Amino acid sequence: MSTHDSQQVVKVWDPLVRVFHWSLALFFTVAYLTEGDFETVHFYMGYGISALILFRLLWGIIGPKYARFTNFVTGKEKVVSYLKSLLTGKAEHYVGHNPAGGIMVVALLLMLALTCFFGMALIATDNIGPLAGTFVASFNEDLVKELHGICANGTLALVFIHLAGVVVSSLLHRENLIRAMVTGVKVIGAKKSKVETVKGESHV
Structure with a gap:
């Protein structure tokens, strides 16, 4: 953390969280746009998303403070x-994810995981992919295809809600959250910083 006049520059998002975030955004966008037209690209994007989800689950346990689920997953x-x-x-300001942002992270990871699972289950019905030869291959193809589409569209809906939340939070707290996810730091006013320190939102 460094201080400049009345503001504090706080390190929030570590490099791996930032790489994960933007890679996931890219992979999902490509996967969504290539569905039905460029199947090979679509498949590999799905595998990439699956790997990113596994990484985030692990990093949410062993990663630095603001990456951990215990820091931002709260009760209803x-x-x-x-x-x-x-x-x-008059929403309280958080250095890391706020409670709504925290539940959105969980919802996105869950919906993406379901999308990937049903995608792999779909190709497994044609004896392709990592789930080929398992009990999943016996699933009804039409049903699995429909569920895959529902989850993909559900993920897209969550993405739009997430973006709206980013805009609202950025305007309300006068901070650029998109830039923060690029640089890894937030610039926080002195008054807010004091309040957060008292409430236990310690800085890195």
């Missing part, structure tokens, strides 16, 4: 309370 009451506070424009 805290999420609801935070969302209500957004309506008043």
